[in-house]
Amino acid sequence: MRKIKLADAILNENFELDGDNKYSTVDKQHFLERCKKYSKYKESVYRSSNLKEQLAEIKDLIETAEKLTIQETENWFDSVTVQRHLKQMKESYKVLEKTGKELMGLQQRFEASYEDIGEILNKYYEVS
Numbered sequence: 001m002r003k004i005k006l007a008d009a010i011l012n013e014n015f016e017l018d019g020d021n022k023y024s025t026v027d028k029q030h031f032l033e034r035c036k037k038y039s040k041y042k043e044s045v046y047r048s049s050n051l052k053e054q055l056a057e058i059k060d061l062i063e064t065a066e067k068l069t070i071q072e073t074e075n076w077f078d079s080v081t082v083q084r085h086l087k088q089m090k091e092s093y094k095v096l097e098k099t100g101k102e103l104m105g106l107q108q109r110f111e112a113s114y115e116d117i118g119e120i121l122n123k124y125y126e127v128s
Contacts, residue, residue: 035125
């Protein structure tokens, strides 16, 4: 198998990467072990929670807070101040939602790049 042969060649003391740079056997073994553990990065790369669902929950929370706050504070607080705070909260959500959508697109690109690296490494080295 090509992966095994390349790994054996890497562990060979005469293996050179670019002419003058020789790596010790320990460095080579460390490299091969790191390749085998490539999948451990998966937890960091792929999020366990769904950002889209979280944004929907936050939006619902804001809508409920707005209704409840207006209802509960009719006679207690200055309505102008309450309305201003609620408007500010909704504006903050718009920024959060826009940023979340951008983040979801970047996340997909990030995951695809991680997969590409893993596929190429796996052609030459043992990657779990």
